[in-house]
Amino acid sequence: MPDGGAPPDIQVTELAPADVPAAGALLGRAYRDNPLTIALFGNDADLRERINGVAFAMRVKAMKPPALAVKDGGRLVGVCGFDPPGGTPIPSEDRRAMMVAWSEVGPDVGPTLMRMLQEWGRRAPREPHWNLGPVGVAADMQGKGMAKAMLQRFCEMMDAEKAIAFLETDLAVNARLYEKFGFVTTESAVVEGIETWFMVREPRP
Numbered sequence: 001m002p003d004g005g006a007p008p009d010i011q012v013t014e015l016a017p018a019d020v021p022a023a024g025a026l027l028g029r030a031y032r033d034n035p036l037t038i039a040l041f042g043n044d045a046d047l048r049e050r051i052n053g054v055a056f057a058m059r060v061k062a063m064k065p066p067a068l069a070v071k072d073g074g075r076l077v078g079v080c081g082f083d084p085p086g087g088t089p090i091p092s093e094d095r096r097a098m099m100v101a102w103s104e105v106g107p108d109v110g111p112t113l114m115r116m117l118q119e120w121g122r123r124a125p126r127e128p129h130w131n132l133g134p135v136g137v138a139a140d141m142q143g144k145g146m147a148k149a150m151l152q153r154f155c156e157m158m159d160a161e162k163a164i165a166f167l168e169t170d171l172a173v174n175a176r177l178y179e180k181f182g183f184v185t186t187e188s189a190v191v192e193g194i195e196t197w198f199m200v201r202e203p204r205p
Helices: 015-029 035-042 045-062 092-103 108-124 146-161 172-179
Strands: 010-013 070-071 073-081 129-137 166-171 185-193 194-201
Touching: 010 146, 015 045, 015 073, 015 129, 035 045, 035 108, 035 194, 045 073, 045 092, 045 129, 070 092, 070 185, 073 146, 073 185, 092 108, 108 185, 129 146, 146 166, 172 185, 172 194
Parallel strands: 129 166
Antiparallel strands: 010 070, 070 073, 073 129, 166 194, 185 194
């Protein structure tokens, strides 16, 4: 998710409920070819994109406060999600939709994801913290400052709340981007066969 300087006319807003399906589709595409996605869902790119789209739509739908969004001429081109301390409860019907999507791959996906989440949780700060992600930008808008605009807004929120932020990423290029916003890698580890960077950002005065 490399990103250039943000044009001055970019407007970051809250993700509207009507845009949740588009957000799921955008994030499904953005994460489709990540190492984690391939390891979990296999070599069928269309299947990976579809399963990710369902899961991410259910996640951002439940987020409170709402995820951040960027639009270009009415088209959703960027999404930045985050979970407050304690996480985001997902309604049971939406969890079922996620499990149905995962079942297209096979019975091992759910247990593998649970193990992975437990390993991530072990590496998270002990203090109350926000968890950044998912973050994605439409393919044709990458490098135009969309991610920068959303991450700046997220960091401003964290500074105002005097809150710690945490993330995990399976791409070194993303880790380098997050470093520009004050995130520091606290650990890198291979989790379920995937190299993962764990990063923390302390609030700034």
